Amino acid sequence: MAEIAAGAVPSPNIWNSPQVYEIENRAVxxxxxxxxxxxxxxxxxxxxxxxxxxxxGFHLPMxxxxxxxxxGVEPHSALAAAAARRVRDLAxxxxxxxxAQAIPxxxxxxxVVHARWAYFFGPGCEPGLAELRRVIRRGGAAMIIDNxxxxxxxxxxxxxxxxxxxxxxxxxxxxxxxxxREPVLIRWAFxxxxxxxxxxxxxxxxxxxxxxxxxxxxxxxxxAVNIWWRRY
Ligand SMILES: C[S@@+](CC[C@H](N)C(=O)[O-])C[C@H]1O[C@@H](n2cnc3c(N)ncnc32)[C@H](O)[C@@H]1O
Numbered sequence: 001m002a003e004i005a006a007g008a009v010p011s012p013n014i015w016n017s018p019q020v021y022e023i024e025n026r027a028v029x030x031x032x033x034x035x036x037x038x039x040x041x042x043x044x045x046x047x048x049x050x051x052x053x054x055x056x057g058f059h060l061p062m063x064x065x066x067x068x069x070x071x072g073v074e075p076h077s078a079l080a081a082a083a084a085r086r087v088r089d090l091a092x093x094x095x096x097x098x099x100a101q102a103i104p105x106x107x108x109x110x111x112v113v114h115a116r117w118a119y120f121f122g123p124g125c126e127p128g129l130a131e132l133r134r135v136i137r138r139g140g141a142a143m144i145i146d147n148x149x150x151x152x153x154x155x156x157x158x159x160x161x162x163x164x165x166x167x168x169x170x171x172x173x174x175x176x177x178x179x180x181r182e183p184v185l186i187r188w189a190f191x192x193x194x195x196x197x198x199x200x201x202x203x204x205x206x207x208x209x210x211x212x213x214x215x216x217x218x219x220x221x222x223x224a225v226n227i228w229w230r231r232y
Pocket of ligand 1: 007008009010011014025054055056058073075076079099100118119
């Protein structure tokens with residue numbers, strides 16, 4: 001049985017279906033727009049990078065190519081083990097079990113924190129933000145990727161699923177915390193309709209997933225995201 005660190009936000013998509021989430025990760029942003037935007041905000045060559053809520057470690061190799069050191073932190077022990085297997089040949093990467101509210105790293109020990117669709121979803125994540133202030137060195141930065149529900153096909157689906165989701169309140173929250181918004185319009189590009197269907201079924205309730213599939217042609221979905229970021 002996997003152990004799950006205290007404070008983890010239930011993430012049924014990747015907790016229950018890591019293989020399908022891998023298909024999703026491979027379909028995200030084939031144009032590399034997100035990576036380019038992250039790089040513009042805070043390049044990581046020679047830096048120590050923390051990928052917080054790293055799941056199965058999909059993004060660790062990207063950072064490891066240029067960073068001096070990369071640490072993946074993940075509360076779900078089985079996913080952390082999968083991440084460790086993924087990077088076992090990369091000498092500059094380590095994976096730890098832990099959560100954003102109690103990051104298992106010393107004070108002032110990292111330069112760049114990346115958190116992608118993990119824990120930092122707006123109001124309620126203040127304990128994790130306090131931990132970011134503790135672990136990020138002066139001159140470092142945090143970059144948090146989440147959905148932009150105000151536009152794009154995916155954003156529309158997200159709001160149909162969560163009609164009470166309030167993007168203006170989320171934006172106001174991040175502004176109060178000193179974060180800026182970098183909007184990026186990416187796309188999902190799947191190899192087949194079946195892959196798109198499998199991913200929709202882990203991301204949305206069954207009825208909605210089938211409705212979206214019936215309404216949407218092809219294997220691509222335009223998908224707006226926000227990078228919330230700040231320097232320390
Ligand atoms: C949707 S997955 C994204 C995983 C990974 N960032 C990626 O892009 O492949 C969300 C992840 O956040 C993790 N998570 C949930 N609560 C967390 C917390 N309190 N601190 C850190 N990570 C958390 C989950 O265990 C899960 O692996």
